[in-house]
Amino acid sequence: MFTTLPKRGISLGLGDRIGIATPGHIKVAKKYNFFPVFAQxxxxxxxxxxxxxxxxxxxxxxxxxxxxxxxxxxxxxxHLKSDEEIQYALDSGITMLTLDCSEHMNKDSSIKDQIFEQFYNKSFFVNDMPIEYSDKNELNKIVSIYASVIERVIDVWNKFPKVNKKDVSFEVSVDETDVPTDEKTHFLISKYIYDEGVKIDTLAPRFPGEFQKGIDYIGNIQEFKKSLIKQDKIAKYFGYRLSIHSGSDKFSIYPIIGEVTQGNYHLKTSGTSYLEAIKVIAEKDPGIFKKIWQTCLDKREEMDKYYHLSCDPFSVPKDLSPTEYLQNPDGRQTLHVSYMFVLNPQYSFREKFFEILTKYQNEYHQNVANHIEKHVKELKIEEKS
Structure with missing residues (x-):
């Protein structure tokens, strides 16, 4: 059955874009100690x-x-944004609500002055970490960006009984921005909503570096670790866990995540199981795969309307075999969001896509299981006894 997420421990948002990947996820969930979010x-x-x-x-x-x-x-x-989306999801039986606050950044807010006054010239300690708001310009910048975000979080908490009665786990996402979340910003957001009685379960900050789709972490790993240590201290101080978005295939930082958080985090990995489906398509029907890739090239600009991407599909060598596209960072990231067309009923790929995956579903499920298990092992998640 579906339940709210645990207060402590490891949970993984596995997700299933195509509706047939979950058996592969289950193979891993049966074997390892983590709380699975199969439906995401x-x-x-x-x-x-x-x-x-x-x-x-x-x-x-x-x-x-x-x-x-x-x-x-x-x-x-x-990534729910509007009240209508939230109500629709709640009515559909979700047990976790991830509030996407990106549209409320840098917006006017009725509580902006109030937030500023509450923090200006104040000092706090998060265990051994001091946090000071003595720089007027610095604080004003933080408040200008995040006051409306804070107001939105409080509004959702007060407006939806299933949220404030804790019938669903409540996650706040502030990762959809180019600016990394520093400790002063994180603390200010959490402190203000905490004082207003809002109890969140997870928060997704924007970490330094790049968390691109379906490929490893891009950036300075030591800088990521420094940030993670600070963010984790704040999360533990207020009694929630950190959430890491676009978390699939970030193998170089997985050991750090487990070490720093002491095994208390939520990590989302939805799109990588779709890539395993594309891998099957590439192996079994290269012709269809080539048509998918050409559509990616034709629709590259459209992808940017919906996803923040750094990939250049036109730089991918043309002499690669179909499966080698999935080993090329530009190819892999591009194919990660190709579902926009491949699974879209308005395009011609869908019927053939499912025909191939249905025929080779056992192989697909095992591929998914193997790939997710690789994530789990790098995260140092223990096997069940």
């Missing part, structure tokens, strides 16, 4: 794939029954 989709993903939250719920539940999975798991309404 954003409104953006639903719109492109022609699915509903009801479809997501049904597909995941069917897989749980078919695979004889015993245990709880989560259902995440990911």
């Amino acid at each position: 989709q954003s409104i953006r993903e639903l719109n492109f794939t022609g699915r509903t939250f009801t479809d997501v719920r049904k597909d995941a539940l069917n897989a749980l029954v078919e695979e004889n999975y015993v245990g709880n798991s989560g259902f995440d309404g990911d």
Whole structure:
């Protein structure tokens, strides 16, 4: 059954864009000690794939029954923005609400002056870490960017009974920005909403470096670790866990995440299982794969409207074999968001895509399991006894 997420420990947002990846996820969840969120989709993903939250719920539940999975798991309404999206997700039975605050950054707020006055010339200690707000210009910049975000979090908490009665886990996402979240910003957000009675379960900050889709972390690993240590101290101080978004395939920083958080975090890895599906397509029907790739080239600018990407698909060598595209960082990142067209009912790929995956579903499920298990091992998650 679907339940809220645990207060402590490791949880993984696995997600299933296509509706048939969950058996592969279950293979790993049966073997390792983490709380799985099998059902995880954003409104953006639903719109492109022609699915509903009801479809997501049904597909995941069917897989749980078919695979004889015993245990709880989560259902995440990911990157929800508007009240209408939130209500739709709640009505569909989500057990985790991820509030995307990106549209409220740098917006006017009725509580801006109040926040400034509450923090200006104040000093705080988070265990051994001092946090000071003595620089007027620095504080004004933070408040200008995040006051409306704070107001939105409080508004959602007060407006939706399932949220404030803790019928769902409540995550706040501030990662959809180019500016890394420093400790002063993180503390200010958490302190203000905490004082207003808001109890969140996870918060996704913007870490330094690049968390691009389906590829390893890009950036200074030691800088990431320094930031993670500070963010984790604040999260523990206020009683919630950190959430790491676009977390798939970030193998170089997985050991650090486990070490610093002491095994208390949520990590989202939705799109990587879709890439395993593309791998099967590339192996079994190179012709279809080439058409998918050409569509990616044709629609590259459209991808940027919906995703922050650093990839250049035109730089990918033309003499690669179909499966080698998935080993090339530019190719892999591009294909990660190709679901916008491949799974979209408005395009011609969908029927053939599912025909191939249905025929080779056992192979696909094993590929998914192997790839997710690689994540789990690098995260140093223990096997069940």
